[in-house]
Amino acid sequence: MLNKRTFLKTALSAVAASVTMLLIAHDAMAQDAAAVTPPAIHNVVLVHGAYADGSCWAEVIERLQKAGMHVTAVQNPLSSLADDVDATRRILALQDGPTILVGHSWAGTVISEAGNDPKVAGLVYVAARAPDAGEDYGALAAKFPTPPASAGLVKAGGFAQLGEAAFLRDFAGDIDPVKARVMYAAQGRISDTLFSSRTTQAAWRNKPSWYAISTNDRTTSPELEHFLAQRMKAKTIELASSHLSMLSHPDDIAKLILEAAAQAR
Known part of the structure; x- marks a missing residue:
């Protein structure tokens, strides 16, 4: 009789342990599913700046895709503000619903102009320009x-690019030099007149905005970035980063974009 009781007790303990393990496994699976469940806004459009191309978003794209987001990177011609805005609007037209529009550096000007598109639910600026409508951005920047990096521009044939030394030291200062040289070889050359363009609207006045400041930036003044973020009343993070925070701090940039997707309406 004792052996039978012992057997039943052991069997019941084993069943209880199995149920516990199943519950734990179910909770773990639920947590994993939650980790990859995208926010209500699942579209992200990424816009690159000067001296770069869409591949500069590669590290961020990978992280956003793992989080379940639908991500598209624009390839800007960098020939004029109008051309870059048109390229961005063509990508926005392909989105199937509300979209977070992200701009790095010069692309902050682009998303400020294109960001009033009805599909854009929120704007994320990454070490980016953010001019007001009609503003002389060059005059504003001159106050800081x-x-x-400005001293490293090399001009020829109506276009400009960063020289190698300036690119490696001032543009991509905290990026692995091997990777930075690849980026230097692929950099987008800008028209001489690109930076003199003026926007006709400032979407950040109408759309919720987020801003990632690069405190070690040698391409855009960090003080100017602080001013722009404060002026637009953006939800702001600060990163001890070069101008290319999406490559040196991709986790932080991806997290900021996901926060925008979760909070924008």
């Missing part, structure tokens, strides 16, 4: 310290 001149970043070292």
